[in-house]
Amino acid sequence: MVKRKRMRAILIPVFLYAVSAAVVGYFLFHAQNGARGLEAKREYKRQIFEKAIELEALKAEHAEWDRRTALVREGKIDADILEEEARKTLGHVHANDVIVFLGSHGAH
Structure with a gap:
């Protein structure tokens, strides 16, 4: 007992x-x-950081497009932009011309 x-x-x-x-x-x-644990929090912060970088790149691209569209607004077209787009579209170059396209329009 x-x-x-x-x-x-x-x-x-x-x-x-x-x-x-x-x-x-x-x-x-x-x-x-867990689904809301410390590891998940780190992963969310990493994703937020990556999306912030992507957002900055998209804002820069948006600003570039705003600049380019401002050149062709309200009836006045910039002659250089018109010539650049025409040459790019038609693929026509004079014999003595040297053309350098800047930007991400196919140059990778």
């Missing part, structure tokens, strides 16, 4: 500590690796 009481007095706290440690371990694991 004394052995059972002593055994019970030892095993019940050990069991409770083990269950408590398992619960804490479960929550710690999911706090680190």
Whole structure:
């Protein structure tokens, strides 16, 4: 009888500590690796950083297109832009011309 009481007095706290440690371990694991854990937070920050870089590139491209469209607005067309687009579209070059196209219009 004394052995059972002593055994019970030892095993019940050990069991409770083990269950408590398992619960804490479960929550710690999911706090680190879960859908809303620290790893997910790092991944979201990385994606935000990449999208911010992409946004800056798109803003620069948008500004370039705004500049180019401003040259052909309201009835006045810049002669250089018209000639550049005509040569690009038709592929026509004079014998003594040297043409260098700048930008990402096919030059990779």
